[in-house]
Amino acid sequence: MRMLVMFDMPTTTSIERHNYRIFVKELEREGFVRIQFSVYVKICTNFLETKETEKQLIPFIREDCIVQSLVLTEKQYANMHFLSGTSIKDVRNISKRLLIL
Template sequence: MWLFAMFDLPVKTPADRRRYAQFRKLLLNDGFSMMQYSVYARYCASEESAAVHRQLVRDGLPDEGQVRLLAVTDRQFGKMENYIGKKRKPAEDPPRQLMLF
C-alpha cells in the first residue's frame, strides 16, 4: 500500500516558508519520497502501518494551507502512468523489506 501526501501551503512570508520547510522535513523524516513538487509518497506494508503514518502527518499539520492524504494499493500504484517529457517511465517498485532472523 502507498500513502500519498499532497499539499499546497502558503509561502508568502518568511514564517510561511519556515512552516512549509518544517512540514516537508516531517514527511522526509517519516520516509516519504518526493514524487513531484508537493506530492510525496511512502510505502506502507499494511493498513495498520499506513494508519500510524497518517496520524504522524495529522499531528504535524500546519495551521494554514491544504493537505490531502490518499492511500492506494500496490496494484493501483502499478497502473500509474509516468511520463518525463513524452517518454514513458515505469512505475517505481515497492521497496524490499528486510528479513531479520
C-alpha cells in the same frame, strides 16, 4: 501499499516557508519520498501503518494548509500513467522491488 500525501501550503512569508520546510522534513523523517513538488509517497506494510503515519503528521500541519492522503495498492501505483514527462527508472516506480516478509 503506498500512501500518497499531497499538499498545498502558502510560502509567501518567511514564517510560511519555515513551516513548509518543517513539514517536508517531517515527511522525509517518516520515510516519504518526493515524486512531485507537493506530492510525496511512502511504502506502508498495512492499513494500520497508514493511519499511524497520518497521526504523526497532523501536529505539523498548519490551519492555512490543505493536506490530503490517499492509499493505493502496489498494483494501482504501478498503473500510474505519465501523460507528460518521463518516468524515472528507479526503485520508487518499480513494483517488482516489493518484498513480502
